[in-house]
Amino acid sequence: MQSKEHGSIAISDSPPDPPAPPRTDDGAAKEIDGQENHPEEGLTIQRPKEDAFAWLQVLGAFCLNLNTWGLMNAFGVFQTFYQLDFLRSYSASSIAWIGSTQAFLLFLVSLAAGPIFDRGHLKPLLCVGSVLLVLGTFLTSIGSQYWHVFLAQAAMTGLGFGCLYLPAPAVVSQYFHESIALANGVASTGSAVGGVIFPIVFTRMQLQIGFPWAVRVLGFILLGTSIVVVAVMKRKTPPPAASRSLVDRSAFRDVPYILLNLGLFFGFMGLYVVFNYIQLLALSRTDVSPALADYLLVIINASSLPGRLVPTYYADKIGSVNVQTAVALASAVLTFSLIAARTAPAVVAVSVLFGFAAGAFMGLPAAAVVALSADKSKIGTRLGMTLAFVGVGVLISNPVAGAILGSDGNWVGLLAWAGALLAASSVSMAASRVVKVGFGLTRVL
Template identity: 45%
Template sequence: MTSLVAEVEDNSVSSVSADVEETLDDKKEDSDPYEPPTAECAFQGHEDSASQRPISINNIEAIPNGGVQAWLQVVGSFFVMFNTWGVINTFGVFQTYYETELLPSSTPSAISWVGSLQAFLLLFLGAFAGPIYDAGYFRELMAAGSILIVFGTMMLSICKEYWQVLLAQGFCIGIGTGCTFVPGVAILSTYFTTKMATAMGIAAAGSSLGGVIYPILFHKLIPQVGFPWAARVMGFTLLATVVVTNLVMKVRVLPASRRKIIDRLAFRDPPFVLFVLGAFLAFMGLYAPFYYIQLYSIELNITGGDLTFYLLSIINAASVFGRVIPNFIADRTGPFNMMIPCAIFTGILALCLIPIRSIAPLIMFCLLYGFFSGAFVSLPPTILVHLSPSRGIVGTRMGMCFAIVSIGLLIGTPIGGAIVRASGFWSIWLYSGLLCVCGGALITAARVFKAGWRILKMV
């Protein structure tokens, strides 16, 4: 992701003593092995920077932690998530349609590469979008990403071959989401401190809401207007919502120096390394139910009619609460203490899919899996802030973490598709569950290295 960025608005003339005091505070906060005392200053984008008084990005007291402008960023970030992870969370309905209608000659593994490529590009490109964002190109990133997402969806409407779908949905939309996700999330940490997990949870709920609306929209439109116009309607919906994002989001300050892409000291930090490895494994298995739950229901004849196509929407609807409620609690208990049980429960729930053969337990699974997986997805950015030795290095470490996790997302569901074809659905649920549980165990180890064995300690 990125460094902490924001805009400074200070129209009052402060006293000399206040300036001296703030300068001393900034130097004290900035004096760590990651940041030279004079390097990390921030200015208002490219607009009249000479007239703005520099403020260190490590100056916590300067962050508003609320207010109209800050909550407007949450609105903008909500729609960023709506059109990035919300689109990716929708791929399960495309997986089913492609396998049964548009691309029946393609294997489940081949089709799932389209969705996993989207998720991979979203996170992997964040490592490169971060420094571009730090350089002051927030507007350019958001505009370019928004155009690519809408354009890719519109081009999808004329696709008839696998390679066309891969280019439009995998590459074009994936690159677009990679451009917008990083600035859309990173900007929140420059407006919030103690309320950051809450703000992040509300914004992250956008991905779940997108995952509810887009599958229903797609499923209802297909029989009425066909695939081409169903895709176009989604494109127009995307267009309307990305306009909101580009209108309301506003950078508060920018660092005076560009951040590093790699922090070598991070590889000697056991909590960070263990957390990244745990997230890699967990995300590798996390999306198997999102992609294959509908096919599972169809092939085993568990549900009939439209209910099958609502399963993904049920998961994403429950995920709305999973992204908001645990994040709100995490501001009081600590994000580590909230994420660990959510990760382990997510894995256990995936294992519980193996014996399910009837409607009621399947619906219950969708509700619980949506809730706990939603918390698992929304909490990592907040944890990475806590794992960073200073705020000036947060963006670098987020970029490193998400670049590694993106590889797990890229290979996870295609491997799952190959497993389904070779051994049946029970094997993919075992694969998904064990990966999530092992990931949760490594995250637990990261928490122990960070704060010891005290269970009640806020971490």
Template identity: 45%
Template sequence: MDSKEQQHDSEDSSALQASPDAPSSEKQQDDSQPPNGGFMAWLQVAGAWTIMFNVLGLLNSYGQFQNIYETDLLKNESASTIAWIGSTQFLVCYLVCIFTGPLLDTGHLHLLLGIGTVVMVFGLMMVSLCHSYYQFFLAQTLVTGIGFGLIFLPASSVVSQWFSTRTPLAIGISVSGSSIGAIIYPIMLERLTGQIGFPWTVRIIGFMTLGTMLFAAAVMRVRVGKNPRKRKVIDLRHFKDKLYLIACLSFFVNFLGLYVFYYFISLYAIEVAGTDQSLANYLLPILNAGSFFGRLIPNWLAGRYGLMNVQIIFGIISGALAFALLGIKTTGGVVAFTVIYGFVSAPYVSLPIPIVTSLSPDKSVWATRLGMSFAIIGFGALIGSPVAGAIIGDNDNRNWTGMIVWCGVMFFASTAILTTVRTMKVGFKLFVKV
């Protein structure tokens, strides 16, 4: 580690210790400095990348499941009813993180990875046998969602333990796995369902997740020492830290609008831009392809110029881009919008993790705090898309303008709230890395 990195580490450490609103019971763990690189550290990134490939890759692919359910398996159900399978799966995954956080803080990494993998694969296999709505909801939303939640938090938390100044970049690389998964899985569903049928397509996906998760379980290791102290599942004392609380509020508001375009951009392209159905089916993979670079470049910039600084800038750009869709009425324009939106909105998935840990002075509760913040984010993901769907309305009177304004306002409101956190931490200084 060079002298500049040591200087940054010391500044970050002093800033964390100076947090005046942290719960008084928390004590700074003076662990040795993380290696900030090396073979074992990057193995954790590889393992976390694999988990993100499966969890967020499949969660962000639900739009393709929605198309299959609407046109075939659940064609007697309304589109909004079917959408609850995917949006509630997000919530279940993020809520489970409340319980996995304390377990991870006490050192039970491989217990979570093992049980989570079994539950996730079992849920996917059960999806392949479903025929009615309640069966899909139980198997895909509840069982698979619980499996996702058990393995998602370890991927988010463990990487932070192995890096200091490179934490944003390392997390960005690991979260980029979600973009690749969300490209591959929808294309698999699109291509294989017509050739071998939906049940065997889902079974193949289940076997893929099993094989890749065996790799993740083999390489991932907890670095921060075990803390045997019993933890509350929900410890409200953490919300006494005003910076942490307001940052969680910012993430919640953003997720009210973030995934709306994931669900509705294909429909917008067909109805407003006159896009061909076959091309519209590939807009979700195109969006996720754009998000791949959006997980990497902004996170690299955040390591150099500050986490919140970069997040605020990309939040402003995302809000402006959302409003720009009001004037886009052609297929080429929608495709360009989809790529750019995937890029500029991606930091809202990758940067909240290092932002939360940077606001948490006690490393031994990082997983607990991440779990609580994920639960808050989950409610935003649950509410946002159904609200947007209600704004859009039925086939006879679509309100696309209202939906677009909803997303743009959520981005700007979230950015304003995060700017408040930054101001509370460092004042009105502009050129400060924070």
């Protein structure tokens, strides 16, 4: 830079410095025209444009949720069929290990899928997961013994779930900011749609063409939706230059994040007890007809559809953790109320309300983790950590419930177990909120 002296005035030949980024009165970041300015750090972060291509990613995530959570939420019809027919020589607890292992692998494999996604390997995750899912389903159709079904439906399909689930919220979170909870909620409705379609298809087809071809029909549905997923889904942000570990160590010092994980751990444990046993419960201790009992799981999953949309819309305004705390408490109350439900109208009414609350609970974890994660580049890793931790609870919950049920049908004990878990979930998430933002009821988190 050169300058010339004119009397007491110095004139510079260099261009003037750019204007300072806007600041709030307290020096914090200020948002203008889709940008987030951090003057104290010299950073400007471009907000994602929530355009048509972004919503195309929601379509892909919808199909992923249909193929993973939707099929997993339908396991209750398999539990009933296996226990009353195909694997009737095995206990309820033994059969429950198939569904719980499947769910556990969805959560556990997500621990590895998170860093893999963060490193930019989305397509390999989608392709490998889709092959495992479809192949595992077709192999289930030719199983004739317990261990055949366990290896195909629990192990292989579960591994496919683990590769496929995490990309759904992780990709959507890259394309949305203002409407992130709503976008993830819309995507998560795939779980509800799958939870409606798969039980109906399996029940109808099993009666008409038998178990093997009924399962193959499910396999063809999964194949078609997997093609859509691979075709449309794409990362938005480039992978970081530095490699990521399987674990974000800073998370172990993040108390609100830890408490949220505890809440999700207890919550999913409790929810899946009801999902897996509602049909057997109705057949064993209520006056619900067998025809209606076949559709109780469908009713729960159908009711979860508005539950994934309405609460997630408000979660963008009042906070994901706040809403999730409330629906966990509602789920606990409804689970305890099943103890007193003995008539068909009562069971159906509780199932509808429970499905709504459960849908909201299952649709919000990703947005809650994002809300508690300061470093957005580690969202994939943190989601993977959360899912792996939750998976341990899902693995043991239904077999424990089956052991509580026993051969004498201790349904009160089973429902008390599930209700207590959901109550503990609500308390843990409320504690997470208090630690993060305090006791103020109007504070968004």
